[in-house]
Amino acid sequence: MPLFARTQETPSAPVVIVNASVKVQQLSHAQLRSIYMMRQVLWPDGSAIKVFVLPNRSELHLQFSRQQLQLFPYQLDRVWQKLTYSGTGTPPTEVADSAKMRELVASTPGAIGYIETGNDITELQIVHIQP
Amino acid sequence: MTLLSFKLSTFSLKRSLLMLLALNINSAFAEDWTWHGFVSQGLIQAKESNFVNNDGDVSARLTEIGVNSVYKIDNDLKLSGQLMYLNGGNRFVDGARIDYLFLNWTPHNSLDWQFDLYLGRFKNMHWAYSSTRDVAITRPLIVLPQSVYFDSFRDIAVGSDGLALRSTHNLSIGELEFIWSWGATPVSLDMSRRVTSTDVSGETDQKFVHQASAYWRPSDSQMQWGVSLLDSDFSYEKSAVDRYFNGDFTVQRVMLNWRYSAENWELTSEIMQERVNVQGFIFPQLVRNQFAQGAFLLGRYDWSELTSWYLSYDYFIANKDNPSGSQLPVTSGGFIPSYFGYQRDAAISVDHQLAENFRLKLEYHWIEGTGRLGPNVVPDVVVNGQRIHNIWAVQLLYWF
Numbered sequence: 001m002p003l004f005a006r007t008q009e010t011p012s013a014p015v016v017i018v019n020a021s022v023k024v025q026q027l028s029h030a031q032l033r034s035i036y037m038m039r040q041v042l043w044p045d046g047s048a049i050k051v052f053v054l055p056n057r058s059e060l061h062l063q064f065s066r067q068q069l070q071l072f073p074y075q076l077d078r079v080w081q082k083l084t085y086s087g088t089g090t091p092p093t094e095v096a097d098s099a100k101m102r103e104l105v106a107s108t109p110g111a112i113g114y115i116e117t118g119n120d121i122t123e124l125q126i127v128h129i130q131p
Numbered sequence: 132m133t134l135l136s137f138k139l140s141t142f143s144l145k146r147s148l149l150m151l152l153a154l155n156i157n158s159a160f161a162e163d164w165t166w167h168g169f170v171s172q173g174l175i176q177a178k179e180s181n182f183v184n185n186d187g188d189v190s191a192r193l194t195e196i197g198v199n200s201v202y203k204i205d206n207d208l209k210l211s212g213q214l215m216y217l218n219g220g221n222r223f224v225d226g227a228r229i230d231y232l233f234l235n236w237t238p239h240n241s242l243d244w245q246f247d248l249y250l251g252r253f254k255n256m257h258w259a260y261s262s263t264r265d266v267a268i269t270r271p272l273i274v275l276p277q278s279v280y281f282d283s284f285r286d287i288a289v290g291s292d293g294l295a296l297r298s299t300h301n302l303s304i305g306e307l308e309f310i311w312s313w314g315a316t317p318v319s320l321d322m323s324r325r326v327t328s329t330d331v332s333g334e335t336d337q338k339f340v341h342q343a344s345a346y347w348r349p350s351d352s353q354m355q356w357g358v359s360l361l362d363s364d365f366s367y368e369k370s371a372v373d374r375y376f377n378g379d380f381t382v383q384r385v386m387l388n389w390r391y392s393a394e395n396w397e398l399t400s401e402i403m404q405e406r407v408n409v410q411g412f413i414f415p416q417l418v419r420n421q422f423a424q425g426a427f428l429l430g431r432y433d434w435s436e437l438t439s440w441y442l443s444y445d446y447f448i449a450n451k452d453n454p455s456g457s458q459l460p461v462t463s464g465g466f467i468p469s470y471f472g473y474q475r476d477a478a479i480s481v482d483h484q485l486a487e488n489f490r491l492k493l494e495y496h497w498i499e500g501t502g503r504l505g506p507n508v509v510p511d512v513v514v515n516g517q518r519i520h521n522i523w524a525v526q527l528l529y530w531f
Contacts, residue, residue: 024242030301030350031242039299041206042240048206057436070351072394074433081269086254086262087211087231088247088297090165090201 014064015119016127017102019111021047026128033069035112037079038089043110051092052101052113060098064114068129168198171267173492173526175220180504181514182282182522183220192220193273193526195265197230207237217265221505222282224321230254230265231290242301249295249312255288256295256310257344257359259388259401264289266530271399271429272480273494273524276445278425279386279401283505286322291315291340305349312342318365327412328509333369333377346388357388367412378412395433402426404451412508422451441480448473449502456502470518471510474500489529496522 016032018024022043027035034040041049054061056073065073083089095101098115105113106123115121173193177183183190199213215230217223233251240246255261263269264280274282281288293314300307315337323335344359361384369377386403403426409419425447432440448454449472456472480494501515 027242028301030306033306034242034245034299034301039245040240040242041237041245044242046206072392074397075392078269081266082263084167085169085197085199085213085266085269086256087199087201087213087233088235088249088256088262 013117014060014068014114015117016068016112016114016129017105017121017124018113018127019050019105019107019109020123020125021109022112022125022127024127025125026130028130029068029070032127032129033071036069036076036092038083038092041089047110050108050111052095052104052108052111053092054097054101054114055094058097060114060116068114163203164200166198166200167531169195169266169268169528169530171195171526171528173273173524175273175522175524177522178520179515179517180498180501180520180522181221181511182504182520183222185221185514190220192218192225193524194218195267197266199230207240209235211235215265219282221325223285223325224319244301245297245299247297249297252290252292253295253312253314254290255342256297256312257342257361258386259357259390259399261288267492267526267528268490268530271431271441272443272478273492273526274478274496274522276401276425276427276429276443277474277476277503278427278445278447279403281503281505281507283325283507287316287318287326287337287340289316292317303350305347305352308346308348310342310344310346313339315339323367325505326507327367328375328506329511330509331367331373331375333367333373333375336366336368338364338366353392355388355390355392359386359388360384361386375413376411376415378417379408379410380412381406381408397431398428399430400426400428409508421449423447423449424451437484439482441478441482443476443478443480445474445476445478447475447500447503456500467510467512468518470500471502471512471515472500474498474502474504488531489527492524492526492528494522494524494526498522 023045024043035049035051043049062073065071065076080091084091095104101113102115105111174189174191175183175193176189178187183192195217197213197215202210204210212232213230216227218225229252231252231254233249233253236248238246260270260275264275291312291314295312298309318335318337323331340363342361344357346355346357348355363382365380367378369375383406384403386401388401390399405423407421409417411417427443427445429443434440453472456469459467459469459472476496476498478496482490482492484490498521499519504515
């Protein structure tokens with residue numbers, strides 16, 4: 001597969017998942033955007049948020065960015081690069097695919113990520129995104 | 132700031148960075164430590180201007196290398212630093228430097244309000260590209276629009292030693308962000324010569340720079356609006372043998388910022404007015420108050436997943452009451468040509484992703500006028516002897 005070819009997985013709608021330790025059950029689009037722009041770094045109980053993302057070439061990442069964050073992936077990239085090279089934040093952790101995303105969110109306290117609807121969510125919690 | 136305090140400040144920053152590195156080594160591979168960097172090297176030619184060099188030859192002085200680290204001391208306290216090496220020819224001072232080194236304290240971080248304080252040497256966070264203007268992968272162009280991002284002033288405008296805060300709010304009308312900063316930058320003789328005159332020998336001191344900005348990203352919109360304000364005072368103390376006199380300078384800037392983002396293209400614009408007040412310096416009785424204006428419109432189009440095109444038009448006038456610069460030869464006794472009163476720059480650029488974290492960028496600028504070529508106070512009328520001059524550049528970028 002070419003290095004930057006978009007994966008043809010035609011996923012169903014993305015669903016936001018968090019580690020079982022996270023007490024939050026719903027977020028607004030703006031709040032989720034703050035988390036993925038790495039400005040919101042703590043959950044309400046004071047624990048650290050650990051953010052996971054899929055690669056830009058992932059169709060699921062594109063859908064998640066558009067539908068849940070209401071941003072294009074290049075806008076996210078720009079925010080993360082600005083944080084990284086101005087010292088004001090750190091970028092999220094990129095994972096290879098949904099299976100790895102699911103595994104790491106389940107095993108990392110405070111983690112947040114996204115997978116396709118209909119996936120096994122054992123040991124995970126779904127966060128509902130409100131308009 | 133005196134030379135001694137500048138040296139002490141630099142020494143203190145270096146010592147702190149070493150402590151940061153020591154912390155990093157001790158906690159290698161720990162989750163609380165992250166590090167990143169970038170390397171970019173290019174070729175550039177600016178014929179018939181002193182933008183890069185004085186002979187107009189092709190130059191490899193287009194080097195940007197940096198490595199940075201963030202150490203998480205606690206959930207609400209971080210230490211960040213970046214070491215950088217720059218070589219831009221005449222554009223800014225060559226060599227290694229501590230680009231930033233600051234403590235970031237987060238006293239409030241709730242789902243709808245994030246508040247951060249920065250103490251130390253931090254980047255200018257107030258303009259669209261100011262905080263990462265030296266990091267090639269974050270820049271749309273190799274040479275940014277000079278009306279706003281005047282390279283001769285880069286070393287002074289790029290950051291400050293002081294205190295800054297950022298407050299971001301999620302509201303029903305969208306996202307609001309406020310940034311405030313107060314500080315100063317040590318001004319070396321080399322920096323001073325790029326800004327004021329090539330033959331100054333006295334001491335320039337930035338007394339303070341005070342900046343504030345606000346950004347609004349409306350809900351359900353792909354637009355962003357911003358306004359930023361800057362106020363800064365400088366003084367010049369002549370040396371024992373000096374052709375110039377003691378002087379005071381005030382620079383004040385008001386700037387508006389706008390961006391529209393679509394899926395495959397984006398437009399960004401910044402428009403500014405800058406007041407420059409000079410008292411003394413050239414002769415003791417001089418009082419000069421001048422309002423410069425500038426604006427750029429920059430568009431990006433994603434041709435494919437790997438290739439993006441950029442078009443930019445940048446416009447600058449040094450004196451809003453004399454946009455053609457026609458008074459310059461009159462007031463300078465014929466020394467300064469009228470084309471030092473403005474600068475218009477049309478640029479085209481393309482970048483292509485060669486591999487993951489490798490990018491190639493090519494660029495061409497058609498420029499009329501020399502109003503944004505340094506030095507600013509006493510211009511170089513010998514090298515910058517042409518009204519029309521061009522720049523081409525090619526740069527290879529790597530980042531991690």
